[in-house]
Amino acid sequence: MDQDQLVTIRRDLHKIPEIGFKETKTQAYLLSKIAEMDQTHLTVYKWETGLLVKVNGKEPKGTIGYRADIDGLPITEDTDFPFQSEHEGYMHACGHDFHMTIALGALNRLSKEPVNDHVLFIFQPAEEGPGGAQPLLESTIFKELKPDCIFALHVAPEMPVGHVSSKPGMLFANTSELFIDFKGKGGHAAYPHLTHDMVLAASGFVTQLQHIVSRQLDPIEQAVVTIGKINGGTVQNIISETARIEGTIRTGDANSIATIKQAIERFAKGFEQSHHCKIDIDYGSNYYQVFNDASFIEQFKSIVDQSTLNWHDASEAMTGEDFGYFLKEIPGFMFWLGVDSEYGLHQSRLNPDEEALSVGVDIVERTIRHIEIN
Numbered sequence: 001m002d003q004d005q006l007v008t009i010r011r012d013l014h015k016i017p018e019i020g021f022k023e024t025k026t027q028a029y030l031l032s033k034i035a036e037m038d039q040t041h042l043t044v045y046k047w048e049t050g051l052l053v054k055v056n057g058k059e060p061k062g063t064i065g066y067r068a069d070i071d072g073l074p075i076t077e078d079t080d081f082p083f084q085s086e087h088e089g090y091m092h093a094c095g096h097d098f099h100m101t102i103a104l105g106a107l108n109r110l111s112k113e114p115v116n117d118h119v120l121f122i123f124q125p126a127e128e129g130p131g132g133a134q135p136l137l138e139s140t141i142f143k144e145l146k147p148d149c150i151f152a153l154h155v156a157p158e159m160p161v162g163h164v165s166s167k168p169g170m171l172f173a174n175t176s177e178l179f180i181d182f183k184g185k186g187g188h189a190a191y192p193h194l195t196h197d198m199v200l201a202a203s204g205f206v207t208q209l210q211h212i213v214s215r216q217l218d219p220i221e222q223a224v225v226t227i228g229k230i231n232g233g234t235v236q237n238i239i240s241e242t243a244r245i246e247g248t249i250r251t252g253d254a255n256s257i258a259t260i261k262q263a264i265e266r267f268a269k270g271f272e273q274s275h276h277c278k279i280d281i282d283y284g285s286n287y288y289q290v291f292n293d294a295s296f297i298e299q300f301k302s303i304v305d306q307s308t309l310n311w312h313d314a315s316e317a318m319t320g321e322d323f324g325y326f327l328k329e330i331p332g333f334m335f336w337l338g339v340d341s342e343y344g345l346h347q348s349r350l351n352p353d354e355e356a357l358s359v360g361v362d363i364v365e366r367t368i369r370h371i372e373i374n
């Protein structure tokens with residue numbers, strides 16, 4: 001696949017973003033591209049809306065895993081691309097269109113010229129939520145094909161094309177989703193004293209949550225509490241009897257997630273009394289930190305140093321990734337690939353430079369050809 005073909009694939013995928021476990025068009029598209037490849041060494045397995053593609057090795061001693069996530073986000077695209085999302089309200093705003101294209105490009109090369117070891121390409125659904133990695137790891141098919149080492153990349157909008165970064169140890173944070181429902185007594189806007197306003201309770205709670213990191217946690221700990229969505233009410237002159245906030249908790253230390261949850265629950269008890277309401281908390285899906293194996297990072301850095309790419313030592317990021325679950329069971333690593341976009345991840349105008357597609361394919365192929373399973 002040359003650069004033009006990679007660009008076509010990326011744009012095709014960009015048009016059809018689908019959220020976690022609904023990636024049916026994406027799966028069909030990936031299958032159609034894989035069907036065009038040399039099938040001699042390939043075996044393709046479907047898992048839910050994802051795919052596992054095994055490239056049989058020439059003299060296998062083990063299996064190298066490479067994972068790409070395939071889901072989009074519920075964001076309305078605000079670019080003027082001619083290949084804009086055709087799915088209203090959804091966008092590949094986290095670069096998974098790049099991740100899939102790079103995986104297809106590397107798979108195509110490996111299908112023509114396998115390495116000694118088996119290689120397992122994992123096209124994983126639902127990274128943004130509710131999390132595809134954990135159920136995949138528990139599946140019978142994955143247990144049968146389980147690789148001995150594994151790696152993955154994530155696009156980095158703030159880094160120029162031709163640059164990669166990573167680090168040993170924690171790269172991405174521990175995360176927990178956060179969904180909080182408020183239920184009280186609504187009523188007429190003109191009679192607030194007869195109601196218990198859930199829009200007011202929820203908005204107060206959002207502000208209160210921001211005191212957790214600044215006042216309830218050791219300042220040395222890394223932590224984030226973000227509320228990304230608030231909903232409540234039906235019309236301007238009715239005091240709402242319900243409201244809902246949705247957010248995420250991120251920490252460097254897995255134990256700090258529990259500390260933050262305890263603080264949220266304490267605040268909730270107080271709010272139930274002071275706002276005469278019922279509060280239900282749901283922590284949705286929780287991701288384990290991405291923890292890179294030091295020896296694989298050493299190998300990867302030397303592979304990068306022998307290429308034309310520029311290496312940077314990464315800092316820890318408070319992004320989450322369910323790839324952390326793979327790394328909890330299988331040694332390996334994740335790295336950032338520079339894609340040079342003015343707009344960042346999860347922004348409606350994310351505009352990664354497509355030159356990074358070939359760069360990504362080259363470094364993934366090169367890594368598969370040179371990495372040694374410990």
Ligand SMILES: CC(=O)N[C@@H](CCC[C@H](N)C(=O)O)C(=O)O
Binds near residue numbers: 129177247248
């Ligand atoms: C790389 C990236 O942006 N990942 C997502 C993962 C989401 C995890 C979960 N849905 C949550 O919000 O806690 C991220 O938002 O960091």
